[in-house]
Amino acid sequence: MSDSEERPASDEGGSESGRGAIAAAADDVRRPLLSLLRDGGRGNLRWVGAGTVSSVIAQFLSNLDMFVVGLAFDAMFNGEGYDLPLVPAGWIPAEPTGMLWFTAALLVGLKLVDMTFGIVAEYSFFLFAQRTLHRIRVDAFDRVQRLDMGFFDTQQTGEVMSVLNNDVNSLEQFLEVGPNLGVVAAAMFASSVVYMALLNWQLALVSVAVAPLLLAANVWFGARHEARNDDVREETGILNALLETNISGIQTVKAFGGERYETERVTDRSATHRTASWRAHMVGVGHQPALRMIAGVAFVATLFVGTEWAIDSRFWFLPGTITAGELVPFMYYTQQLVLPVRFLAWVTGLYKGATASAKRILGVQRIEPPREDGRTELNDPDGRVEYDDASFAYPGTDERVLHDIDLAVESGETVGLVGETGAGKSTLLKLLQAYYDPDEGSVRVDGTDARDITRESLRTSIGYVAQDPFLFTGTIRENIAYSVDDATDDAVEAAAREAGAHEFIASLEQGYDAEVGERGVMLSGGQRQRIALARVLLADPPMFIFDEATSHVDNRTEVLIQRSLDAVTEDRTTFVVAHRLSTVRDADRIVVVDDGAIVEQGTHDELLDLDGKYADLWKVQVGAVGT
Numbered sequence: 353m354s355d356s357e358e359r360p361a362s363d364e365g366g367s368e369s370g371r372g373a374i375a376a377a378a379d380d381v382r383r384p385l386l387s388l389l390r391d392g393g394r395g396n397l398r399w400v401g402a403g404t405v406s407s408v409i410a411q412f413l414s415n416l417d418m419f420v421v422g423l424a425f426d427a428m429f430n431g432e433g434y435d436l437p438l439v440p441a442g443w444i445p446a447e448p449t450g451m452l453w454f455t456a457a458l459l460v461g462l463k464l465v466d467m468t469f470g471i472v473a474e475y476s477f478f479l480f481a482q483r484t485l486h487r488i489r490v491d492a493f494d495r496v497q498r499l500d501m502g503f504f505d506t507q508q509t510g511e512v513m514s515v516l517n518n519d520v521n522s523l524e525q526f527l528e529v530g531p532n533l534g535v536v537a538a539a540m541f542a543s544s545v546v547y548m549a550l551l552n553w554q555l556a557l558v559s560v561a562v563a564p565l566l567l568a569a570n571v572w573f574g575a576r577h578e579a580r581n582d583d584v585r586e587e588t589g590i591l592n593a594l595l596e597t598n599i600s601g602i603q604t605v606k607a608f609g610g611e612r613y614e615t616e617r618v619t620d621r622s623a624t625h626r627t628a629s630w631r632a633h634m635v636g637v638g639h640q641p642a643l644r645m646i647a648g649v650a651f652v653a654t655l656f657v658g659t660e661w662a663i664d665s666r667f668w669f670l671p672g673t674i675t676a677g678e679l680v681p682f683m684y685y686t687q688q689l690v691l692p693v694r695f696l697a698w699v700t701g702l703y704k705g706a707t708a709s710a711k712r713i714l715g716v717q718r719i720e721p722p723r724e725d726g727r728t729e730l731n732d733p734d735g736r737v738e739y740d741d742a743s744f745a746y747p748g749t750d751e752r753v754l755h756d757i758d759l760a761v762e763s764g765e766t767v768g769l770v771g772e773t774g775a776g777k778s779t780l781l782k783l784l785q786a787y788y789d790p791d792e793g794s795v796r797v798d799g800t801d802a803r804d805i806t807r808e809s810l811r812t813s814i815g816y817v818a819q820d821p822f823l824f825t826g827t828i829r830e831n832i833a834y835s836v837d838d839a840t841d842d843a844v845e846a847a848a849r850e851a852g853a854h855e856f857i858a859s860l861e862q863g864y865d866a867e868v869g870e871r872g873v874m875l876s877g878g879q880r881q882r883i884a885l886a887r888v889l890l891a892d893p894p895m896f897i898f899d900e901a902t903s904h905v906d907n908r909t910e911v912l913i914q915r916s917l918d919a920v921t922e923d924r925t926t927f928v929v930a931h932r933l934s935t936v937r938d939a940d941r942i943v944v945v946d947d948g949a950i951v952e953q954g955t956h957d958e959l960l961d962l963d964g965k966y967a968d969l970w971k972v973q974v975g976a977v978g979t
């Protein structure tokens with residue numbers, strides 16, 4: 353294939369646009385993060401309280417050391433009084449060496465207490481984060497699982513996965529760091545200001561004058577960084593979607609010799625991503641130095657004013673004096689003002705990401721709530737099925753794919769459904785399993801409308817095998833025993849024999865304990881179908897749906913499977929969809945579906961005699977006529 357040739361564009365922006373749809377469902381929530389945390393954090397908010405109090409105490413204690421050092425210096429070198437709040441005067445030695453020992457012991461004591469509160473703060477915030485996340489993750493997953501099939505028709509599963517995975521992770525990043533760091537930043541800033549004011553409030557005003565500048569610079573850089581980061585995120589989404597579609601479609605890429613073309617596409621996209629990242633990084637490069645520069649100016653100003661003041665015992669209009677012991681901690685606290693602002697920038701970034709993620713998680717919770725479940729339990733039904741004038745169009749479409757379906761199936765009957773591709777056979781059976789409700793008319797099981805039956809009891813009453821069945825990661829045994837607790841090995845093997853699967857399973861090195869899928873044995877389409885068949889046979893439901901369930905199996909094996917299935921399905925209502933007409937030839941009744949309507953029904957012989965649609969299909973298959 354030439355590189356210039358047109359190829360259909362992959363859904364490059366798919367994930368982004370899907371996220372938009374999910375986020376749109378929570379558009380009216382004003383504070384999504386708060387709303388999510390209020391619900392998810394129920395019962396654990398006290399840990400935020402404990403964490404906040406501990407963190408504030410830890411920061412005030414941590415910053416107290418320079419305050420004490422300043423007082424000690426003045427007492428030891430300048431002969432000033434060594435008065436410490438809350439410490440009885442009698443405890444403090446009068447001579448310098450004693451003061452030094454006392455100060456050292458006091459600082460060690462302070463650090464120990466500070467450390468203890470720091471640990472309590474970390475523990476409390478972490479506990480809150482993990483418990484809350486656990487609840488949010490499980491809750492979001494549970495809601496997604498319960499959504500109607502209509503939701504999964506319109507949303508790509510990748511998009512839902514992205515919410516459950518990426519968005520929950522971004523929430524985790526924020527929760528693990530954000531609240532604690534936010535409190536640390538605020539307490540660090542407040543304690544520096546308080547200690548400076550206690551030392552000399554006038555000079556404190558000089559140092560703190562820089563704070564609005566620091567904040568303004570932070571906001572300016574933050575806003576520019578955010579805008580450019582948005583570009584990076586968008587580019588990352590596009591690049592990931594491209595990589596994902598290419599790798600999952602690798603066989604098609606190779607079949608068309610498209611490797612070079614795909615690499616070129618990824619190269620272009622990756623270059624755009626690199627440019628966006630570079631632009632975002634360049635803002636970041638200036639951010640920290642700018643903050644340090646502003647703090648540096650404040651540092652020099654404080655040094656200048658303070659030192660002049662100490663030398664002249666007055667500065668400009670400021671009366672009184674300042675000692676070296678006061679000035680040194682001052683310089684330290686002035687430097688300390690930068691750190692909280694940097695922390696704040698970090699927390700703000702995480703907060704913004706988490707807010708967008710919270711919106712999408714709430715979106716998943718709110719989008720298209722599932723239809724109300726029925727209330728009638730279906731207990732071991734006889735299996736009478738009636739379609740009564742049922743018509744149906746898929747949600748979000750206008751086109752009816754089923755029209756006025758009337759069909760009455762007796763208990764124990766085996767019905768073959770045939771018809772051209774897209775005729776509506778699978779859709780007809782989806783109504784029976786209540787994945788969708790008919791727009792008009794009804795589907796009844798044992799006389800009860802499928803809408804009124806609890807979905808769980810309805811679906812567990814029907815053993816369903818699809819054309820391309822899904823096997824879970826795990827062993828073959830686990831897959832066969834999926835819906836049966838405590839299935840014995842003998843029962844698993846018996847089901848596998850009935851499904852014609854035992855022979856090939858036994859030939860595997862690890863037999864029933866062989867792992868399926870990426871980490872284990874690779875199975876052919878027919879082998880997967882037989883395992884899926886064994887899975888429903890073991891579940892032993894009162895009704896069956898086989899939707900092209902043996903289409904990948906060779907003719908000889910199908911005949912063998914058919915024989916054992918005949919015995920199993922003899923007394924159970926069974927629907928068999930098949931393109932290979934020999935599969936349904938012996939059915940009690942064959943129903944021919946064409947363009948969403950039932951056009952013929954009867955036994956194989958009756959339909960051949962009718963010489964209509966079925967007879968045409970049959971002739972084509974036995975080679976009596978060309979297509």
Ligand SMILES: Nc1ncnc2c1ncn2[C@@H]1O[C@H](COP(=O)(O)OP(=O)(O)OP(=O)(O)O)[C@@H](O)[C@H]1O
Nearest residue numbers: 505746749753771772773774775776777778779780
């Ligand atoms: N989820 C969906 N959303 C919208 N339309 C759908 C959906 N699934 C199927 N259809 C449409 O409904 C019609 C009937 O599809 P259905 O799968 O029931 O046909 P079928 O007879 O089982 O075909 P096949 O033999 O190829 O499996 C088709 O036109 C199909 O495009």
